[in-house]
Amino acid sequence: MIFKVLYQASRKEVPVRERTESLYVEAESVREARSKISDRDINIEYIQVLDEAHLEYEKSTGNFEVENV
Incomplete structure (x- = not known):
């Protein structure tokens, strides 16, 4: 299965929708x-x-x- 991961670039950041990034993982x-x-x-x-x-x-x-992980 393919999963879409929504994340912030740093663990220290408060989640802000405009800065949310995504990646895909199998x-x-x-x-x-x-x-x-x-x-x-x-x-x-x-x-x-x-x-x-x-x-x-x-x-x-x-x-x-x-992503290749």
């Missing part, structure tokens, strides 16, 4: 996705599993790239 569960990126200094806001329709939309935006 994993079997939310827990596995979280553990794969646990070494990064980011403040994870939300991890969302992408269904087929949402995945196709994300691919069509041109900003879709699955």
